[in-house]
Amino acid sequence: MKRIVLMMAITVFPALLWAQPNEEPKDTAWKKVFRESYPVINSLVHTKLDVTFNYAKSQLNGKEWLTLKPHFYPTDSVLLDAKGMDIKQVSIMNGMNKKSLKYTYDSMKLNIKLDKTYTRNDKYTLYIEYTAKPNELKTEGSAAITDAKGLYFINPTGQEKDKPTQIWTQGETEASSVWFVTIDKPNQKTTQEMYMTVPAKYVTLSNGLLKSQKKNTDGTRTDYWKMDQPHAPYLFFMGVGDYAIIKDAPYKGKEVSYYVEKEYAPYAKGIFGNTPEMMKFFSDKLGVEYPWDKYSQIVGRDYVSGAMENTTATLHQESAYQNNRQLADGNGWEETIAHELFHQWFGDLVTAESWSNLTVNESFANYS
Numbered sequence: 001m002k003r004i005v006l007m008m009a010i011t012v013f014p015a016l017l018w019a020q021p022n023e024e025p026k027d028t029a030w031k032k033v034f035r036e037s038y039p040v041i042n043s044l045v046h047t048k049l050d051v052t053f054n055y056a057k058s059q060l061n062g063k064e065w066l067t068l069k070p071h072f073y074p075t076d077s078v079l080l081d082a083k084g085m086d087i088k089q090v091s092i093m094n095g096m097n098k099k100s101l102k103y104t105y106d107s108m109k110l111n112i113k114l115d116k117t118y119t120r121n122d123k124y125t126l127y128i129e130y131t132a133k134p135n136e137l138k139t140e141g142s143a144a145i146t147d148a149k150g151l152y153f154i155n156p157t158g159q160e161k162d163k164p165t166q167i168w169t170q171g172e173t174e175a176s177s178v179w180f181v182t183i184d185k186p187n188q189k190t191t192q193e194m195y196m197t198v199p200a201k202y203v204t205l206s207n208g209l210l211k212s213q214k215k216n217t218d219g220t221r222t223d224y225w226k227m228d229q230p231h232a233p234y235l236f237f238m239g240v241g242d243y244a245i246i247k248d249a250p251y252k253g254k255e256v257s258y259y260v261e262k263e264y265a266p267y268a269k270g271i272f273g274n275t276p277e278m279m280k281f282f283s284d285k286l287g288v289e290y291p292w293d294k295y296s297q298i299v300g301r302d303y304v305s306g307a308m309e310n311t312t313a314t315l316h317q318e319s320a321y322q323n324n325r326q327l328a329d330g331n332g333w334e335e336t337i338a339h340e341l342f343h344q345w346f347g348d349l350v351t352a353e354s355w356s357n358l359t360v361n362e363s364f365a366n367y368s
């Protein structure tokens with residue numbers, strides 16, 4: 001995560017600085033509360049999602065197969081994060097069969113009674129059908145992120161001229177659970193499969209590798225993304241839009257790509273083109289090879305922070321866009337590109353156990 005660069009605001013809107021001279025951050029809990037590691041009763045194992053997007057309502061319809069296991073003690077229940085959703089069905093998979101489970105839901109936490117007591121040697125897979133409604137959620141952001149809707153529909157119905165239609169997600173800190181059911185804590189990690197069905201004219205980006213694409217008869221296409229290495233739920237990402245995908249030289253056989261609006265396709269390598277060399281430099285310095293299957297970077301409209309290190313799929317705000325004339329004065333986004341890439345090691349591969357230690361992620365990323 002990188003905060004929005006404030007220089008622009010200071011230059012253009014100096015009045016903003018004086019208008020609220022003594023404003024305290026709204027969340028002052030950090031002064032008194034150490035956010036210790038969240039108790040681990042059940043552990044995430046695997047998350048498989050099949051999602052479609054309702055652009056008219058800015059909603060996501062999801063089917064989820066969530067595999068968990070008791071962490072240590074036997075348990076007959078599981079408490080999951082699911083923010084502001086309509087929960088349609090909660091079942092447990094028994095082979096191919098689904099068996100309905102009893103649950104309570106208070107719009108933030110989904111408390112599920114399992115069909116029996118499971119031990120730490122068992123795994124179980126829940127099946128959950130839901131609708132995510134990010135625009136109806138009442139939330140506040142944090143110091144570095146101005147909002148926490150998790151899932152963002154940009155110009156979804158095309159009413160704003162000169163603005164493309166895009167979808168992107170922002171998980172950090174605990175907003176991924178707005179768009180899928182999970183244990184939304186940094187001391188949990190899960191492998192991932194994503195089926196995203198989108199209008200065929202758009203491209204998609206998610207974590208891991210794009211394994212297949214299937215055209216549907218209704219003008220949509222289903223993209224299947226898969227990541228076999230576990231990572232924390234806050235690092236899950238989906239991006240959808242009318243992007244050019246610029247592929248740079250692979251790094252040791254791994255895809256390095258840049259998702260930019262077509263207008264910026266000629267400048268993508270000018271902006272991001274040092275990425276393969278940075279991957280080599282950081283791999284050599286750390287003695288740990290770049291740990292993931294690919295590295296993509298995407299630019300989102302109206303982003304709520306500076307940039308975010310979603311595993312293998314970093315999201316940047318529009319300030320990343322620079323044309324050749326601007327780049328001639330120096331790449332104003334290079335530091336952020338390096339920062340987010342370094343997070344692929346510190347943050348994504350090695351993850352702070354609790355949000356109290358998030359400063360460690362950020363310190364390492366800045367040190368890079």
Ligand SMILES: [Zn+2]
Nearest residue numbers: 001002362365
């Ligand atoms: Zn950061």
